[in-house]
Amino acid sequence: MNIIRKVATLGVAAALLVGGTACTKGGGSGQGATKGADGTTEISLWTHNAGNKEELAAITKIVTDYNASQSKYKVKVQAFPQDSYNQSVVAAASSKKLPCILDTDGPNVPNWAWAGYLAPLEGMDETLSKFLPSVVGKYKDKAYAYGYYDVALAMFSRKSVLEASGIRVPTMDKPWTKDEFNQAMAKLKATGKYAYPADFATGSTGEWWPYAYSPMLQSAGGDLINRSDFKSAEGALNGPAAVEWATWFRGLVTNKYIATKSGADPTKDFINGKSAVLYNGSWSASQARKAFKEDLVVMPPVDLGKGPKIGGGSWQWAVSATCGAKEGAMEYMKFAAQDKYVAAVAEATATIPATDAAAAKVKGYEAGGEFDIFRQFSKKYAVVRPETPGYPFIATEFTKTAQDILNGADPKKALDQAVRNIDDNQKSNNYFQ
Numbered sequence: 001m002n003i004i005r006k007v008a009t010l011g012v013a014a015a016l017l018v019g020g021t022a023c024t025k026g027g028g029s030g031q032g033a034t035k036g037a038d039g040t041t042e043i044s045l046w047t048h049n050a051g052n053k054e055e056l057a058a059i060t061k062i063v064t065d066y067n068a069s070q071s072k073y074k075v076k077v078q079a080f081p082q083d084s085y086n087q088s089v090v091a092a093a094s095s096k097k098l099p100c101i102l103d104t105d106g107p108n109v110p111n112w113a114w115a116g117y118l119a120p121l122e123g124m125d126e127t128l129s130k131f132l133p134s135v136v137g138k139y140k141d142k143a144y145a146y147g148y149y150d151v152a153l154a155m156f157s158r159k160s161v162l163e164a165s166g167i168r169v170p171t172m173d174k175p176w177t178k179d180e181f182n183q184a185m186a187k188l189k190a191t192g193k194y195a196y197p198a199d200f201a202t203g204s205t206g207e208w209w210p211y212a213y214s215p216m217l218q219s220a221g222g223d224l225i226n227r228s229d230f231k232s233a234e235g236a237l238n239g240p241a242a243v244e245w246a247t248w249f250r251g252l253v254t255n256k257y258i259a260t261k262s263g264a265d266p267t268k269d270f271i272n273g274k275s276a277v278l279y280n281g282s283w284s285a286s287q288a289r290k291a292f293k294e295d296l297v298v299m300p301p302v303d304l305g306k307g308p309k310i311g312g313g314s315w316q317w318a319v320s321a322t323c324g325a326k327e328g329a330m331e332y333m334k335f336a337a338q339d340k341y342v343a344a345v346a347e348a349t350a351t352i353p354a355t356d357a358a359a360a361k362v363k364g365y366e367a368g369g370e371f372d373i374f375r376q377f378s379k380k381y382a383v384v385r386p387e388t389p390g391y392p393f394i395a396t397e398f399t400k401t402a403q404d405i406l407n408g409a410d411p412k413k414a415l416d417q418a419v420r421n422i423d424d425n426q427k428s429n430n431y432f433q
Contacts, residue, residue: 032100033324040074041325043332044099047077048085048315058341058348066335073328075101093117100323101332106313107207107385107395109137109145114389114432118144119321122330127337132375134312134382135354139389145316146333148342148358149351150382152374153212153310155299156270156278156288162297165191172376175300175308178248185257188276196259199275200252202406203262209399210385212279213249215301215309218383220245224398225422230388231431233422237398238415245304246402246411253406260406282352282374289370298373300381312382314351352378389432393425 032044045063049056056079063075078099080088086105092098093115104112112118120142121128128136128143137145155170162169165187170176176184188197201212214224221241225233236242252258263269270278271291278284279301288296301308317336319329342358346365352375353359364371385391401418405411426432 030324031096031098031322032320033328036074040072041328043073043075043101043323043325043328045075045077045101045332046085046089046099047079047103048082049103050079050081052082052349054348055345058345061344062336062341066332069335070331073325073331075332089117096322098320098322100320100325100329101317102320103315103317104137104145106135106137106145106147106316107391109316109318110139110387111389111392112318113137113139113142113144116321118318119323119326120144121146121319121333124330124334124337127334130356131337131354132312132352132378132382134378134384135314135316137313137316137318138387145318146337146354147314147316148345148354149349150312150314150354150378151351152282152377152382153215153279153301154282154285154374154377155301156280156284157276157297157299158292158295159297160295161188161276169297170299172300172373172380175303178302178304181302182257184277185252185255189255189257194274194276196256196262196275198252198258198277198279199262199266199269200258200279201262201266202259203264203266206399207395209402210395211311213402214385214398215311215381215383216249216304217242217245219301219304219306219309220248221304221306223386224394225386225388225390225426227386229431230386230390231423231426233394233419237422238412238419241305242415243412246405246415248304249402250405250408250411282371283350285371285374286350300377308377308381309383310377310381312378312384388426390422390426390429394422397421397425 034042036042047056047059049059060077063077067074089102098117121144124143128146131146132150134150135147136143159169167184167187185197188194201208217223222239222245223236226236253260266278266280267284267287269275271288285298301310317333319326319333323329339355339357342354343361346353346358347362353362353365359365359375365375366372386394397418401414404414
């Protein structure tokens with residue numbers, strides 16, 4: 001499958017819900033389940049994978065196995081085109097027609113839980129403790145969803161290119177510091193081979209911006225909002241650490257180390273020699289490895305002061321709060337969390353398996369495998385986006401602000417305005433209590 005499509009949609013639901021956080025909570029009862037003529041209870045399951053045959057096939061296999069494992073319930077799959085899936089869920093919630101089981105974009109779990117769409121997962125604490133923390137969707141310390149996979153941000157380069165300029169290859173034990181990265185960029189720029197020595201995929205849109213660049217802010221010591229109570233962004237998004245990050249981020253453009261807007265396919269441009277360093281997701285690894293073989297190096301993101309950070313969280317599965325057969329839906333969720341199914345879905349999507357046992361079953365993600373480093377990055381560096389229903393607004397505000405900064409806006413003024421806007425939104429929604 002095309003993993004770029006997968007990650008590009010990490011925040012589609014967020015964009016849809018920016019103006020919809022005041023939706024009606026609860027929304028009726030007994031939805032998504034009907035009694036069949038044979039006495040079984042039919043449970044509806046919705047997924048966004050209508051256009052993704054590999055992942056849909058893997059999910060369908062889980063459903064088939066579950067239906068064959070018992071005779072009380074029958075789960076029925078309904079697949080939606082990805083572009084219309086989130087609108088369909090929001091519309092169904094408004095008309096009190098939610099399914100019993102549905103997938104949801106990880107960053108939006110808090111919003112959907114707060115809005116009354118989702119029910120906390122019951123009796124799964126031990127099972128979920130074995131999953132990567134980034135794939136378990138939480139709100140107010142309760143788990144509402146889990147996913148089969150994640151993806152990881154990384155930097156890619158070629159050993160021969162770095163060595164030719166006398167640049168150290170960074171490792172997890174010793175990542176590049178900010179100064180080292182700046183020096184590396186200066187050396188690569190001085191070769192005259194690149195218009196921009198690094199490609200940060202700044203031509204990407206939507207959720208890519210908070211997914212890819214807020215971890216840099218967090219590595220510098222800032223954040224999108226204060227996570228102690230999720231009420232205000234004051235000090236987190238506009239404090240000294242955040243301003244220092246924004247000034248450095250803007251400096252990458254000023255020094256012509258990255259483009260304000262990169263090309264449409266950063267991986268292809270990297271393979272074609274347009275950049276020496278690529279900052280992108282684990283989905284770039286297969287193509288780059290095929291092109292450069294052992295010369296490819298996969299490196300952790302830059303340590304801007306508080307250690308490397310990457311975004312965490314992708315599509316996850318949940319039970320609706322209004323499900324008319326919640327016992328059956330929860331039974332399915334437990335059945336579907338088996339390692340063999342985690343492995344099957346991760347393999348179908350070429351993504352990081354969510355459990356150690358599943359990783360051992362997927363070629364390349366086993367301990368020491370060529371893609372195992374991405375799983376290690378997820379374990380050590382992943383930061384989930386703020387677990388507040390206000391995240392959709394925060395994501396949009398951060399995207400606009402980061403783009404403005406790259407285009408020349410004063411970092412401090414831009415961040416101060418973003419904080420005012422975010423705080424106003426949090427307050428106007430009574431802090432989503």
